[in-house]
Amino acid sequence: MSALLQQVISGLSTGGIYANIALALVLIYQATGVVNFAQGEMAMFSTYLAWTMINAGWPYWLAFFTTMVIAFVGGVVIERVIIRPVENAPVLTIVMVTIGLLTIFNSVAGWIYTYTVKPFPSPFSSAPIKLGPVTVSMQEVGVAGVSVATLILMYFFFQHTKVGLAMRAVVENPTSSRLVGVKVSQMLALGWGLAALVGAVAGMMVAPLVFLEPNMMSGILIYAFASATLGGFNSPGGAVVGGLLMGVLENLVGTYITFIGTELKLTVALAVILLTLLVKPSGLFGRAAVTRV
Amino acid sequence: MLRKIVNLVLALVLTQFLAVSLGHAEEGVTATEIKIGNTAPYSGPASAYGTILRAAGAYFRKVNDEGGINGRKIVFISYDDGYSPPKTYEMTRKLVEQDHVLLDFGPLGTPCNSAIWKYMNDHKVPQLFVYTGASKWGDPKGHPWTMGWQPTYHAEGFIWARYILDNIPNAKIGILYQNDDYGKDYLSGVLDGLGNKARDLIVKQQTYEVTDATVDSQIVNLKNSGANVFINITTPKFAAMAIRKAYEIGWRPTQFLNFVSASISSVLKPAGLEASKGIISAVFLKDPSDPRWANDPATKEYIAFMRKYYPEGDPYDIFNVSGYSCAQTMVQVLKQCGNDLSRANVMRQAANLRNLQLPMLLPGIVINTSPTDYYPIEQMQLGRFDGQRYELFGPIYTAVSRGKQ
Numbered sequence: 098m099s100a101l102l103q104q105v106i107s108g109l110s111t112g113g114i115y116a117n118i119a120l121a122l123v124l125i126y127q128a129t130g131v132v133n134f135a136q137g138e139m140a141m142f143s144t145y146l147a148w149t150m151i152n153a154g155w156p157y158w159l160a161f162f163t164t165m166v167i168a169f170v171g172g173v174v175i176e177r178v179i180i181r182p183v184e185n186a187p188v189l190t191i192v193m194v195t196i197g198l199l200t201i202f203n204s205v206a207g208w209i210y211t212y213t214v215k216p217f218p219s220p221f222s223s224a225p226i227k228l229g230p231v232t233v234s235m236q237e238v239g240v241a242g243v244s245v246a247t248l249i250l251m252y253f254f255f256q257h258t259k260v261g262l263a264m265r266a267v268v269e270n271p272t273s274s275r276l277v278g279v280k281v282s283q284m285l286a287l288g289w290g291l292a293a294l295v296g297a298v299a300g301m302m303v304a305p306l307v308f309l310e311p312n313m314m315s316g317i318l319i320y321a322f323a324s325a326t327l328g329g330f331n332s333p334g335g336a337v338v339g340g341l342l343m344g345v346l347e348n349l350v351g352t353y354i355t356f357i358g359t360e361l362k363l364t365v366a367l368a369v370i371l372l373t374l375l376v377k378p379s380g381l382f383g384r385a386a387v388t389r390v
Numbered sequence: 391m392l393r394k395i396v397n398l399v400l401a402l403v404l405t406q407f408l409a410v411s412l413g414h415a416e417e418g419v420t421a422t423e424i425k426i427g428n429t430a431p432y433s434g435p436a437s438a439y440g441t442i443l444r445a446a447g448a449y450f451r452k453v454n455d456e457g458g459i460n461g462r463k464i465v466f467i468s469y470d471d472g473y474s475p476p477k478t479y480e481m482t483r484k485l486v487e488q489d490h491v492l493l494d495f496g497p498l499g500t501p502c503n504s505a506i507w508k509y510m511n512d513h514k515v516p517q518l519f520v521y522t523g524a525s526k527w528g529d530p531k532g533h534p535w536t537m538g539w540q541p542t543y544h545a546e547g548f549i550w551a552r553y554i555l556d557n558i559p560n561a562k563i564g565i566l567y568q569n570d571d572y573g574k575d576y577l578s579g580v581l582d583g584l585g586n587k588a589r590d591l592i593v594k595q596q597t598y599e600v601t602d603a604t605v606d607s608q609i610v611n612l613k614n615s616g617a618n619v620f621i622n623i624t625t626p627k628f629a630a631m632a633i634r635k636a637y638e639i640g641w642r643p644t645q646f647l648n649f650v651s652a653s654i655s656s657v658l659k660p661a662g663l664e665a666s667k668g669i670i671s672a673v674f675l676k677d678p679s680d681p682r683w684a685n686d687p688a689t690k691e692y693i694a695f696m697r698k699y700y701p702e703g704d705p706y707d708i709f710n711v712s713g714y715s716c717a718q719t720m721v722q723v724l725k726q727c728g729n730d731l732s733r734a735n736v737m738r739q740a741a742n743l744r745n746l747q748l749p750m751l752l753p754g755i756v757i758n759t760s761p762t763d764y765y766p767i768e769q770m771q772l773g774r775f776d777g778q779r780y781e782l783f784g785p786i787y788t789a790v791s792r793g794k795q
Contacts, residue, residue: 100614103639107606114603212435214627216660223662225638232639307603308627308660312435316601348607359597359608360569 099230104348106228110237112344114306116244117299118314118321119328119336124251124295126330128288130268131180131191135198137314137321139175139293140300142202143168144309145210147301148217157220161301165294172293176286184285206311219305240302244337247295251333264288316363320347323366326373329383339381343369418492419731424724425465426450427485430498430521434472439498441703442521443468445713446496448700449721459724462731467491473498475505482506486515493518493736495720496539496713500524500572503536511535516736518723519716519766523650525575528764530741535733537740537764539716543572543648544579545789546672547623549770550646551583552787553670554591554619558644562593564617566608566632568624569597576623576648582790593617598628606635613641620645626653630661637665645669653708658775667777672770672787675715676750679706680779688749715750719757719766722746754786 118137125133133139143164150160179198183190221239225232255261266274267284275281300314307313324343328335343366351359379385418425430443450464458464467489469481478497485491486509493516497503500522510517511533519539520527523546527538554561565580567573577595581588594615596608605628612620613636620643622632629651636643647669651657658666676683683689692714696705703710724731726739743766746757755769769788773780 100610103610103614104607107610111604111606207435207437208433211438213438213656214630214660216630223638225640234638308630310627313627316599317603319601320603351607352611360599363599363601 100352101349102229103231104352105345106231106233108345108348109241109341110233110306110344111348112324112341113237113241113244114303114317114340115320115324115343116337116340117240117247117302118296118317119324119340120244120247120251120333121292121296121299122321122325123328123330123333123336125288125292126325127255127268127333128264128291129176129285131195132330133292134192134195134318135202136292136296137318138199138202138206139168139172140296140303141309141311141314142206143171143293143297144217144300144304144313145206147297148210148215148304148309151218157218161220164297164301168297169290169294172290173286175293176289180285180289181282203311203315210311212311215309217301217304217309223305236305240306241341243298243302244340247298248333248337251295255333260284260287319363320344320366323369325380326370327380329380331384332380332382335380335382417490417733419462422462423465424459424462424731425467425489425491426720427482427489427491427494428466428468428496429471429478429481429485429494429502430468430496431473431502432470434474436473436499439473439521439709440470441707442709442713442716443496443498445696445700445703445710446717446720448703449695449714449717452695452699453721459721460729464721464724466495471499471502473502475499475501478502479505479509482509486513492516492731493733495519496521496716498522503527507533507536514733516733516740518736518740519719521716523575524571525579530762530764535737537737537759537766539719539766540712541672541674541767541770541789542579542765543575543650544582545765545768546648546770547576547579547581547621548583548789549579549672549772549787550621550670551580553772553784555584555587558619561591561619562615562617563591563619563621564594564596564612564615564643565592565621566596566598566605566612566624567621568628569599572650573597573623579789580621598624600625602628604635605632608632609635609641610639612636613639618643622647622651624648624651626651626657630657633658633661633665633669637662647671649673652780654775654779663777666775669775670772671775671780673773673780673782674752674755674767674770675708675711676752677706677708677780678711682782692750711750715748718748719743719746752782752786 121136146167147160147164183194219236221235223234223236225234255265263279264284266279267281271281320343324339325336328339347362347365350357350365351362373380428443430440431437432440447466447468450466454463471478471481496519498521503520503522514535517536523540523543525542525544527536567577584591594612594617596611598605598608609632622629622645624632649671652671676689678689693705696703723740727735741759741761743757743759752771757766759766769786771782771786772784773782
């Protein structure tokens, strides 16, 4: 019983990692209608910037907030310079551009910082906490906490601010938005900036757990996609629940279903993507897109 | 008259033929030069290993400064393959077909060497002292032109098993390994070393994929299996995660860590030095940062060599010690060849190393090869991490690598 509980808790903490990246994916999708494959690598690169500052002797929180600002500006610049020219191109073109961004960020990080694993400091204590038969670390609780906090902030931003409303409107119907005075192109740039910012926070939360290296996001991104698909690509809450579910599911299946074992854990994530798309393409919490014909 | 012309033509053809066949027999060799090729990752994800071949190249420069080998200077041509097998293949063809090297020395990486394995053996070009720990390189029957150098993964796993059988009477072994050829090579070494006790002693085996985000779940399972010995067959990032997670959940087994991830700075420090205390790893080279070797003449000579011939490299990086030692093995083979620098003789001499001692191998470790033994280094000693460095202990173990062939 305690083994089961420990697997569930450990699944929740890994799920917290997936949820963080899934949130950033969902945010950019909500704000711009683009699925950004470079999301993970942008987060990784921001984390390296934070690492550089901390290594130069900056206090953690100063580096943390400076990185958030740089990530935001970087996201806006990427939208203006790289995405803008292909804005009206078919979806596949945009997908290819973001995949190009992915490899560029990955190689540049490797080139500058090498591929050696680096420890990244955590704002939370690493002391283990004993809860009855299971042990968790403050870091794991912190990661889950940050994803919930991000979720709440996103909810308020999109539901209760004018800018948030405008951003949703731009994705729903760009032409009408422009007619009522919303600056569409600024909203798209803002969306990229915000997504890069959320990604940077996620990167800095995840790095102490999985260590900092240029490929730290490659595996996580697949699980984050599975989480976002499972929860629904237009539902931030769904992304968090999807992430936690993925983490727990993966551990339980790996531990208790012997023919899958630890060898086919990744297959489970891919099967989840496939099953969701076949059975309920909008995900558990997503709204189905309705088009009037 | 006609006869004269015919004779002349015949003589011409004959000399041409002789020249061609002679040239072929001594590809890459002139009266003053020996051309040696290599591929290594100087860029890309595995570029940290590139320094090994830089150190080897520096050693060849030192040999040249001291007069070369039998009056011939070594010309070392090393190309970057970025750890990408198709690139390795392309660069190796260039070495063989355009640069006309005598042999390929120390090509690095298991996938890279696998890509050129057949090519080298088809063209009968020595693929010597390949830089990988896979055990498949010691196959004199099937691939007589290819030979490894360092102890194999299989040998290391075998040695851990022998230590466990001798020293941990109530061992309950939990194993975590990467689910690929590398992980399975280690695993087979452990199984061979344990012999018929394997079934009783191993209580749990767990695998992970390089795409996994963490190995937390596996470590929890290993702890719950009641294992008191943890064999950690993982690459650096996962090794650090496993060590830290085991410590966090209060699991304190005797830990064995593969030398792939034995680096103090890039694995044990990130994992936490406190969490890493007591970890056992196998060693075969002298670590120049270990105070035990501070007054060792061989170590002093090595450091002096690094300062003079490879000043931009870190003399305390064990990779450089490794490149230095591997190049010394190559030089020994070329010396043994004397003036018969044909490819066939190079392989004959490479398979004829007898009790070769190298200055930076741990005392007691020797290199032996024969036409049926293509595993140069098969001995290792164990070291236990004391929070700062690996403290060597116990005897020199010799693995039996040949069970596999």
